[in-house]
Amino acid sequence: xxxxxxxxxxxxxxxxxxxxxxPPTESESNILRAFEAGWGGVVTKTIGLHPVVNVAGPKTKFxxxxxxxxxxxxxxxxxxALHSSWNWELISDKTLDxxxxxxxxxxxxxxxxxxxxSIMAGSGNDTELRHWQTLATACQNEGCDALExxxxxxHMDRQDMGSNLGKDKELVSIVTKVVKEVSKIPVWxxxxxxxxxxxxxxxxxxxxxxxxxxxxxxxxxxxxxxAETLEFEVHVDGFVSTGGLxxxxxxxxxxxxxxxxxxxxxxxxxxxxxxxxxxxxxxxxFLLGCGTVxxxxxxxxxxxxxxNVIRELNDGxxxxxxxxxxxxxxxxxxxxxxxxxxxxxxxxxxxxDEKAYHGGHETAEGYAAPDELV
Numbered sequence: 001x002x003x004x005x006x007x008x009x010x011x012x013x014x015x016x017x018x019x020x021x022x023p024p025t026e027s028e029s030n031i032l033r034a035f036e037a038g039w040g041g042v043v044t045k046t047i048g049l050h051p052v053v054n055v056a057g058p059k060t061k062f063x064x065x066x067x068x069x070x071x072x073x074x075x076x077x078x079x080x081a082l083h084s085s086w087n088w089e090l091i092s093d094k095t096l097d098x099x100x101x102x103x104x105x106x107x108x109x110x111x112x113x114x115x116x117x118s119i120m121a122g123s124g125n126d127t128e129l130r131h132w133q134t135l136a137t138a139c140q141n142e143g144c145d146a147l148e149x150x151x152x153x154x155h156m157d158r159q160d161m162g163s164n165l166g167k168d169k170e171l172v173s174i175v176t177k178v179v180k181e182v183s184k185i186p187v188w189x190x191x192x193x194x195x196x197x198x199x200x201x202x203x204x205x206x207x208x209x210x211x212x213x214x215x216x217x218x219x220x221x222x223x224x225x226x227a228e229t230l231e232f233e234v235h236v237d238g239f240v241s242t243g244g245l246x247x248x249x250x251x252x253x254x255x256x257x258x259x260x261x262x263x264x265x266x267x268x269x270x271x272x273x274x275x276x277x278x279x280x281x282x283x284x285x286f287l288l289g290c291g292t293v294x295x296x297x298x299x300x301x302x303x304x305x306x307x308n309v310i311r312e313l314n315d316g317x318x319x320x321x322x323x324x325x326x327x328x329x330x331x332x333x334x335x336x337x338x339x340x341x342x343x344x345x346x347x348x349x350x351x352x353d354e355k356a357y358h359g360g361h362e363t364a365e366g367y368a369a370p371d372e373l374v
Contacts, residue, residue: 218244251275279316
């Protein structure tokens with residue numbers, strides 16, 4: 001019989017589907033509703049030590065595409081389909097002191113559901129590094145099952161936080177090591193896709209002792225201009241800063257990042273994020289080597305915590321396992337990484353005439369040889 005449960009970084013999940021760290025997980029009531037709806041795990045909105053003040057006006061918007069034209073806009077209109085989400089929301093505006101009692105209450109209410117605490121601090125000095133330890137210790141003392149290090153928020157002003165930190169392999173390694181020194185629970189490093197080679201930062205995280213990598217956070221982006229007003233579609237007093245692009249548009253982009261990671265570290269654990277709305281989407285991540293997946297945009301659009309989304313994900317996994325029962329598959333672990341080796345270098349893709357392809361290493365007819373160029 002199909003078994004939806006899975007074990008990831010030593011933790012047993014009732015199913016491999018998690019709500020990712022985002023607006024749907026910013027409150028105790030939302031997290032309780034999410035567990036009641038059937039999510040296998042929840043990653044809290046990122047918790048910090050100090051108060052955070054978000055921008056005035058809307059923090060999250062949704063970009064929509066028309067079916068019969070190339071028109072893209074955040075404006076709601078009949079027949080439009082979701083293209084992506086865009087947000088410039090910072091971490092939780094509630095401090096650690098606010099979160100601590102609520103984390104404890106959540107775990108007491110749902111002791112068999114997995115609660116992952118997302119945490120963030122700076123990295124510019126020893127004091128900031130100790131803040132990571134303070135956050136980690138407080139969360140694990142309240143019963144959290146794992147920690148996810150936010151090394152990837154795409155719109156932090158400080159150079160020692162978020163994706164600015166996450167682009168520095170040495171700082172990624174140092175922060176991970178500092179947290180591992182005090183953590184008695186698994187530590188996941190959430191990386192930014194806005195980097196030259198995500199494998200480099202992942203290697204730093206694993207050298208620091210990370211138990212898993214979560215990828216990808218949202219992609220650094222800007223909203224579009226309104227052609228009529230010449231103003232950004234979302235702004236405050238006419239101004240905008242870069243934000244994070246998520247939702248369906250980033251699914252292929254995030255899969256490319258994940259493929260790099262799972263091929264470079266085939267024996268490590270990964271939690272896939274980006275563009276997932278259905279089981280068919282999640283399946284891509286499983287086949288590339290992810291043990292769990294995380295969902296945000298689809299859940300935000302489904303009564304805030306995604307009761308219908310998690311129902312479809314669980315049903316989809318169950319039907320998939322039943323369909324492939326003849327292969328002996330009974331749980332997600334049976335097909336994790338099954339198609340990881342199908343992503344290869346360009347030179348390995350068959351050409352009509354293999355002899356005519358030189359992979360850029362030989363001068364093609366009609367082009368000057370490198371030593372002839374001035």
